[in-house]
Each structure stands twice: as structure tokens, then as C-alpha cells.
Amino acid sequence: MxxxxxxxxxxxxxxxxxxxxxxxxxxxxxxxxxxxxxxxxxxxxxxxxxxxxxxxxxxxxxxxxxxxxxxxxxxxxxxxxxxxxxxxxxxxxxxxxxxxxxxxxxxxxxxxxxxxxxxxxxxxxWELEAWWFMWPAAVQAVRPKSWRAPDDYVGKDVGRIKDAKEQLQKRVVPKDNKPDKRKNFQTYQESDSPAIAQKVREMGLARKPAAKxxxxxxxxxxxxxxxxx
Missing domain, CATH: 3.40.50 (Rossmann fold)
Structure with a gap:
């Protein structure tokens, strides 16, 4: 090779x-x-x-x-x-x-x-972050006390998500995120990617994507x- x-x-x-x-x-x-x-x-x-x-x-x-x-x-x-x-x-x-x-x-x-x-x-x-939408549980597992599972694209085609990184940052924010909690809320950063991938591996999800x-x-x-x- x-x-x-x-x-x-x-x-x-x-x-x-x-x-x-x-x-x-x-x-x-x-x-x-x-x-x-x-x-x-x-x-x-x-x-x-x-x-x-x-x-x-x-x-x-x-x-x-x-x-x-x-x-x-x-x-x-x-x-x-x-x-x-x-x-x-x-x-x-x-x-x-x-x-x-x-x-x-x-x-x-x-x-x-x-x-x-x-x-x-x-x-x-659009970016590697598009793939993370296939495993919402793995994403949430990285910060289980603050992130919501970004399950917005379950069953859908994640290859159609524009600006996937920015979308992921928005989607991990809890829908009931109160003003008093937003001050210390830490959303998704690129440095979180390896941890998400690790969770995908540990949870045995690599061959079980929830989206296409x-x-x-x-x-x-x-x-x-x-x-x-």
C-alpha cells in the first residue's frame, strides 16, 4: 500500500x-x-x-x-x-x-x-460534528449534568446539516435552560470531539447510528x- x-x-x-x-x-x-x-x-x-x-x-x-x-x-x-x-x-x-x-x-x-x-x-x-448527531446519547454522556441529548436528527440524514458545529453547540443546550444556569453553561467545543468518540466506542454504538x-x-x-x- x-x-x-x-x-x-x-x-x-x-x-x-x-x-x-x-x-x-x-x-x-x-x-x-x-x-x-x-x-x-x-x-x-x-x-x-x-x-x-x-x-x-x-x-x-x-x-x-x-x-x-x-x-x-x-x-x-x-x-x-x-x-x-x-x-x-x-x-x-x-x-x-x-x-x-x-x-x-x-x-x-x-x-x-x-x-x-x-x-x-x-x-x-458538513464537518465531523455532523456525525455526532448520529449518537445523541454518547454526546450527552460527555457532560451528563448539563447537556441535553441532541436527538433532533434521529432517523434523518445528518449529511444535510449546514454548519454542523454551530448546530451542535445550539442543540446540546437544554430546552429549559434557565437564565441563572446559562452563566456557567459550557457548550460543545471542538476539544470535546475525542471524548464523544470515546463514548461512542465505550457504549458500543459505532455500528448503531440513530441517523443516516x-x-x-x-x-x-x-x-x-x-x-x-
Whole structure:
């Protein structure tokens, strides 16, 4: 799955296997790590996140795409010096409605293939926060004493939520939130994402979404393709 997909082994035997996750931010990559392990328990201990380089391909000018993909491929090659990299995930938010994520996924995956480093694109619509609406109980479990379960989209298509982050911030506010409680109320922040993903894993909800998302369905299929021993 790379420019250097060889069968080198260490003196002690086979190199340990590893899954690499690149993304727009550390919060995103940590969240995806939790979801990957939630979907595939046999990948626990094998998934590693990378803060650099950022995945900035979907809106890049054609002339800039090869170099940006190469930076990721080079980082993967560094990992191959000590590990058998069995799967690579590259995340960028769609910032648009589904199914626009499909075009962004194709652009990212084609760029990575051209760089000699096949990867699975992960492109949530509108943002990763759209996915959290699929698990309202997991969201509420992060701050059970103050947040309401954002169940506004149960049974619906979360790929149609514009500005999902801002919507989530609004939806976790209790409907009966009294003025005296608002002063100390702490709404959703991006840094809460990994904790929500962790709750999804701990509560066994990764394969039980309460809403629909084409981008999440694609992500699940990508995780299934990771071959590990």
C-alpha cells in the first residue's frame, strides 16, 4: 500500500503493524482513532495519529496537489522504517452537503495514489460534528449534568446539516435552560470531539447510528478494508 511496500523484517521477526490517521486537526484525528477502534477492536493499539502534515488537498489548486500529497506519503514512508503500515486515513471536512463529499474523497484518494501511497479519504459533511448527531446519547454522556441529548436528527440524514458545529453547540443546550444556569453553561467545543468518540466506542454504538450519513457509511467501509494479522 505504498511506494515502499516491501517485506523487510526486524531481527526479532515481523515489524509491528500500524494504521496512520492524518487530518485537519488533532481533535479530528483523535476522534477518528476512537471510531476506528470502535468499529474494529482488533485494531486497538495499532492506530496512530499524525499532526503533520495537514491534509489540505480537496480545495487545493491542481498544481499544488502533488506536493501536498507527497508530504503525507513521505510521512508514511518514515513510519515504514519501523512498522508495517497496513492502512492510511486522510481526513478533511467537506464544508458542504452530502453527496459533495464523494468528489472530495476521489480527489484526495487519486492524489495519494499518484504519490504512490494509497489512502482512504475521510470527508464528513458538513464537518465531523455532523456525525455526532448520529449518537445523541454518547454526546450527552460527555457532560451528563448539563447537556441535553441532541436527538433532533434521529432517523434523518445528518449529511444535510449546514454548519454542523454551530448546530451542535445550539442543540446540546437544554430546552429549559434557565437564565441563572446559562452563566456557567459550557457548550460543545471542538476539544470535546475525542471524548464523544470515546463514548461512542465505550457504549458500543459505532455500528448503531440513530441517523443516516453517506460519509460515515463510506468511512465504515474503509475501516473494514484494513487488513491486519
Amino acid at each position: 505504498s511506494r515502499k511496500n516491501d517485506s523487510r523484517q526486524t531481527a526479532k521477526g515481523k515489524r509491528p503493524q500500524q494504521v496512520l490517521v492524518f487530518g485537519e486537526s488533532e481533535n479530528d484525528t483523535k476522534s477518528l482513532k476512537e471510531l476506528i477502534v470502535a468499529l474494529r477492536g482488533n485494531l486497538a493499539g495499532k492506530v496512530q495519529t499524525r499532526r503533520e502534515p495537514l491534509v489540505l488537498i480537496k480545495n487545493a489548486r491542481p498544481e499544488d496537489v502533488p506536493e501536498r500529497a507527497k508530504r503525507i506519503a513521505d510521512a508514511v514512508d518514515i513510519g515504514r522504517a519501523t512498522h508495517d503500515i497496513v492502512c492510511v486515513f486522510a481526513h478533511e471536512d467537506c464544508d458542504d452537503f452530502e453527496p459533495k463529499h464523494e468528489g472530495a474523497c476521489r480527489k484526495i484518494e487519486e492524489a495519494m495514489n499518484q504519490a504512490g501511497c494509497p489512502a482512504h479519504a475521510v470527508v464528513p459533511a 450519513s453517506g460519509s460515515y457509511t463510506r468511512f465504515v467501509a474503509s475501516v473494514e478494508q484494513c487488513e491486519v494479522e
